[in-house]
Amino acid sequence: MAKTKMIRIQYYRSKIATPTKHKLVIKGLGFTRLNQIVEREDTDSVRGMVKAVPHLVRILEEK
Numbered sequence: 001m002a003k004t005k006m007i008r009i010q011y012y013r014s015k016i017a018t019p020t021k022h023k024l025v026i027k028g029l030g031f032t033r034l035n036q037i038v039e040r041e042d043t044d045s046v047r048g049m050v051k052a053v054p055h056l057v058r059i060l061e062e063k
Contacts (some may be wrong), residue, residue, distance in 0.1 A: 005042040008060040011035065015056060025049050026056060039063075 011031040015023045029049055030038050040046045042062060050057055 006039050006063045007042045007046070008037055008039050008063075009050060010037045010058050010060050011056065012058055013056045018053075018056070022053050022056065025053050029057070031057075 009029060011026060011029075011033075012035060014034060015026050029040065029046070037060065050059060
């Protein structure tokens, strides 16, 4: 079985003054607090979510 590629994403800027869609993207990625780092599968849907809010999150590394 092939190992799934993972990416680490950090939520580093607040979503307070952003549109509702951006807030929903942050919640969909699994973030609950600022400066949190999560690991997600490197899929097109996750990449699209990160691309929608590049001013709020950053990709730390790809595994």
